[in-house]
Amino acid sequence: MARLSMIEREQLPEDQRRFHDAVRTMRRRPISGPFITLLNSSPDLAARVAQLGHYFHARGQADESILSVKVRTFIALISSRALDGTYEWGAWVRWALQAGVSRVTVDAIRERRAPPDLAPEDALVLDFCTQLLTGNHRASDATYRAALEHFGAQGVVELVMTLGYFAMIAFPLNAFEIGPSAEQTRERDPAEPGLPI
Amino acid sequence: MPRIPLVTRHGDLPAPNQHFFDRIIRTRGRVAAPFQVLLNSPDVADRVASVGEFLLYDTVLSPPAKTLVWLIAAREYDCDYEWTASVRHARQAGLPDALIDAIRERKPPAGLTREQEVLVEFCRQLLRGNHRVDDATYRAAVEQFGVAATVQIAAMIGYFVMLAFVVNAFEVDPTEAESDPFL
Structure with missing residues (x-):
């Protein structure tokens, strides 16, 4: 059960409604997830976070990042699994499959197993992200160099920031136990297992 | 030694991206070390700075x-x-x-x-x-x-x-x- 509910535009003071409009414009869907929590606190902060998130989003509407949609959706899954982000997992698993992350890989990440037969790029992304998320949160020289060589300086910054963005929004989502939106529930594949925590 | 070129000056970026650097200077007075890294993706750096400004300075927390x-x-x-x-x-x-x-x-x-x-x-x-x-x-x-x-x-x-x-x-x-x- 979510600990907070949606703040509708008309519930906000007039001078705050422009932030609600900004979030809605960037999301292009009913507002859900992290923005429910942030709008309960500061619509200004919600708009700033939406602006950042738009850069990494992957619904075919936003291709600001130089990373492929596949890489971004894969990172969203890695982050959701590591931080037990059930909302994000539910939101992103379909987009990841659509973007070309394989069913076998999705299942392995969900069950915290090493995915078999990863393409070199996917193996590199998983390795880099896992090193930052676990242990002493450092990336080894070899992994870092491989990432820099493969993605370039801007690409490797965007890789780390994609992970960072999804991690950032995991904390408010988890703290307030935000579940899927009505739209996400409707669109969910009933055969798709949720993220066990 | 940082592992990536640091963007420390306006002139380190190509002209079309210099406004991102300038905006961080204008709003924060300096470009902190993590942003010197982030400016390798200038638009991202700008958007992160905007979230950070709120959480560092405008938060309701004491x-x-x-x-x-x-x-x-x-x-x-x-x-x-x-x-x-x-x-x-x-x-x-x-x-x-x-x-x-x-x-x-x-x-x-x-x-x-x-x-x-x-x-x-x-x-x-x-x-x-x-x-x-x-x-x-x-x-x-x-x-x-x-x-x-x-x-x-x-x-x-x-x-x-x-x-x-x-x-x-x-x-x-x-x-x-x-x-x-x-x-």
Whole structure:
């Protein structure tokens, strides 16, 4: 059960409604997830976070990042699994499959197993992200160099920031136990297992 | 040595991207070390700076509360740079050394105020284990801080974790954390 509910535009003071409009414009869907929590606190902060998130989003509407949609959706899954982000997992698993992350890989990440037969790029992304998320949160020289060589300086910054963005929004989502939106529930594949925590 | 070219001057960026650098200077007065890294993707740097401005300067949390959140997040993600900067701010905000030491050593702190007790428990639960906050701790946080501030505590943890990835991945020099703004 979510600990907070949606703040509708008309519930906000007039001078705050422009932030609600900004979030809605960037999301292009009913507002859900992290923005429910942030709008309960500061619509200004919600708009700033939406602006950042738009850069990494992957619904075919936003291709600001130089990373492929596949890489971004894969990172969203890695982050959701590591931080037990059930909302994000539910939101992103379909987009990841659509973007070309394989069913076998999705299942392995969900069950915290090493995915078999990863393409070199996917193996590199998983390795880099896992090193930052676990242990002493450092990336080894070899992994870092491989990432820099493969993605370039801007690409490797965007890789780390994609992970960072999804991690950032995991904390408010988890703290307030935000579940899927009505739209996400409707669109969910009933055969798709949720993220066990 | 940072692992990536640092953007420290307006002229380090091609002309069409220089406005991103200029905006960070205009709004913050300086480009802190993590942003010198982030400016390798200039638009991203600008958007991160905008979120950070809010969480560092416009938050409803008091300086003793927010600096305690910073310390806990920096400790849990082993981020020397964030730790160094946060300790300095925490001392200025009046946090006792015994509390700072307990956070550094991941020990249960003693002699806390009720506010500190709730904050430490809430943040550690979010950052550890299954990353969930139990009902009692959640209720205590909302009672102590209110919903709006509790959201900002969680968002602030998230911001510090996000920037910890940047600092750790690119090995940003912790001695750079002596200047402000640091994130």
